[in-house]
Amino acid sequence: MRVSDIFQFALASLAGYRTRTILMLLAMSIGVAAVVILTSLGEGARRYVANQFSSLGTHLLIVLPGRSETAGASPSTLMGETPRDLTLGDAEALSRSRHVRRVAPISVGMSAVSWSSRERDVIILGANADFIDIRRWKMARGRFLPRSNLDEAAPVAVIGEKVRKELFGAQNALGQWLRIGDYRFRVIGILGSSGQSIGVDTEELIIIPVASAQTIFNNPSLFRILVEAKSRAAMPLAEAAVLDTIRQRHQGEEDVTVITQNAVLATFDRIFVALTLTVAGIAAISLAVAGILIMNVMLVAVTQRRAEIGLLKALGAPGREILELFLAEALSLSVVGAVAGLLLGQLGSLVIRQMFPEFPAFAPWWASVAGITVAVVTGTLFSLLPARRAARLDPIDALSRR
Numbered sequence: 001m002r003v004s005d006i007f008q009f010a011l012a013s014l015a016g017y018r019t020r021t022i023l024m025l026l027a028m029s030i031g032v033a034a035v036v037i038l039t040s041l042g043e044g045a046r047r048y049v050a051n052q053f054s055s056l057g058t059h060l061l062i063v064l065p066g067r068s069e070t071a072g073a074s075p076s077t078l079m080g081e082t083p084r085d086l087t088l089g090d091a092e093a094l095s096r097s098r099h100v101r102r103v104a105p106i107s108v109g110m111s112a113v114s115w116s117s118r119e120r121d122v123i124i125l126g127a128n129a130d131f132i133d134i135r136r137w138k139m140a141r142g143r144f145l146p147r148s149n150l151d152e153a154a155p156v157a158v159i160g161e162k163v164r165k166e167l168f169g170a171q172n173a174l175g176q177w178l179r180i181g182d183y184r185f186r187v188i189g190i191l192g193s194s195g196q197s198i199g200v201d202t203e204e205l206i207i208i209p210v211a212s213a214q215t216i217f218n219n220p221s222l223f224r225i226l227v228e229a230k231s232r233a234a235m236p237l238a239e240a241a242v243l244d245t246i247r248q249r250h251q252g253e254e255d256v257t258v259i260t261q262n263a264v265l266a267t268f269d270r271i272f273v274a275l276t277l278t279v280a281g282i283a284a285i286s287l288a289v290a291g292i293l294i295m296n297v298m299l300v301a302v303t304q305r306r307a308e309i310g311l312l313k314a315l316g317a318p319g320r321e322i323l324e325l326f327l328a329e330a331l332s333l334s335v336v337g338a339v340a341g342l343l344l345g346q347l348g349s350l351v352i353r354q355m356f357p358e359f360p361a362f363a364p365w366w367a368s369v370a371g372i373t374v375a376v377v378t379g380t381l382f383s384l385l386p387a388r389r390a391a392r393l394d395p396i397d398a399l400s401r402r
Contacts, residue, residue: 021333027293028337028375029344031286035371036345036363040352042276044361049268051360059101059229060134061239062259063094063246065221084250085221088150088210093245094227099238104131104226105150107213113206115167115178122163122206124180126213134228137202142174142189145209153211157185161193162203180206181216235260280367284374290337291378294330295385327383334379338372345371 015021065086091105107126112119129147132139144158157178164173173187191202214220229238239258247254345363352361 024290024294024333025337025340027290028287028334028379029341031284031290032338032341032371032375033345033348034286035280035284035367035374036342037348037352038279038282039276039367040345040349040361040363042272042279043364043367044352044359046269046272046276047360047362048358049272059232059235059238060260061227061229061235061242063225063227063242064257064259065224065255067255067257084253084255086225086256087220087222088214090246090249091222091225092150093249094225094242097238097241097245099230099234099241100227101230102130102134102228104128104134105210106131106223106226107210107217107219108223109213109217109219111181111216113163113167113178113180115176118167120163120166122180123204124213124216125205125207126210127207128210130228131207131226134226138192140190140192142187144189145207146188148209151211152209153215154209155183155185155212156188156209158189158191158207159187160191160201160203160205162201163206164190180208183212183216185212276364276367280370284371287371287374287378290375291382294333294379295382323388327380330379330383331376334376337379338375341375342368342372 063086065084086105088105091103094100095103104127109124109126110121111124113122113124114120127145128150129145132144139158140161142158145156146154148154157180159167159173159178167173167178168176173190176187177184178187179185185208191205191207193203208216210222227238227242229235239260242258243254243256246256250256345368349361349363352359
């Protein structure tokens with residue numbers, strides 16, 4: 001028999017037992033769909049975290065006060081000394097490195113903000129003119145903080161959209177004077193709506209010069225310093241320059257922690273890749289279950305179709321062709337079920353993306369290929385036992401149904 005004849009006969013046999021065929025297709029398609037949907041969730045989580053960190057800016061290093069120790073307390077700690085605070089002088093020194101493009105010192109606090117008779121508590125962020133470029137934020141109206149010396153406490157403020165609505169309503173906020181604590185600031189710009197960025201809602205912020213924030217909160221230390229390297233290749237050099245500069249300024253103590261964007265992303269990548277592979281392995285178990293179902297159903301089919309098999313062998317069909325017929329049925333079931341499962345899984349991923357637009361639930365290409373491959377291989381391998389049993393039937397015994 002030709003290959004086309006074998007598959008034509010196999011499809012006709014499958015069509016003759018519709019209920020059995022539909023159940024086996026359903027089992028196989030659910031297994032493949034589970035692989036696609038679960039891996040899309042794992043990959044979506046990885047991409048979501050990567051996008052969140054990308055929103056911090058490119059080639060970014062974050063300098064935090066205090067050193068992360070992994071080997072117990074340092075001698076300075078045992079002697080009762082505390083790490084030096086990060087200061088505006090440290091930020092200025094870091095900006096002079098030839099490997100650094102921009103530096104943004106950050107001071108953070110919460111304060112009551114009022115205009116006319118309206119008042120609310122707002123997160124106050126002290127920064128400089130380079131902050132918006134480092135963070136890749138946009139302005140909706142007006143302008144960002146002017147360029148000036150870091151120690152210049154100018155009375156200007158950039159506010160988020162939600163703050164503008166709650167304080168000014170329909171009034172034009174630009175040019176208005178609002179009160180932050182005991183100090184007055186003039187609104188010079190409105191931030192564009194960027195949503196959540198690592199837990200910070202840009203619509204509920206007020207950004208003022210860092211020296212002004214230090215004055216309001218009476219705190220000369222910085223929360224952190226954002227450093228943007230000149231290129232991705234310059235990041236190791238910029239990190240070394242940061243540590244060397246801080247060491248020189250802090251009496252030989254390397255009492256800061258430098259977090260690089262690449263290191264954080266690499267850690268999350270490893271975590272989410274392992275998670276994706278784990279859930280893919282769990283989902284693949286359902287494919288093995290589907291293969292076992294195909295084997296059991298085909299074993300029953302061999303018993304039900306003994307007369308048909310005996311007639312084929314009595315007409316001269318060799319055992320090899322009987323084996324090929326049953327394998328063709330299993331292969332057809334596996335391929336159709338795998339393709340249906342792939343489409344079902346892609347539909348499920350689409351539904352997830354529609355329900356959560358910020359979550360990029362796209363299944364990786366290897367998951368789709370692996371799901372189809374495992375489904376086809378599993379279905380074919382598990383059909384070998386019933387196919388071989390059918391091929392070994394004696395035609396006389398088969399026709400006599402013994």
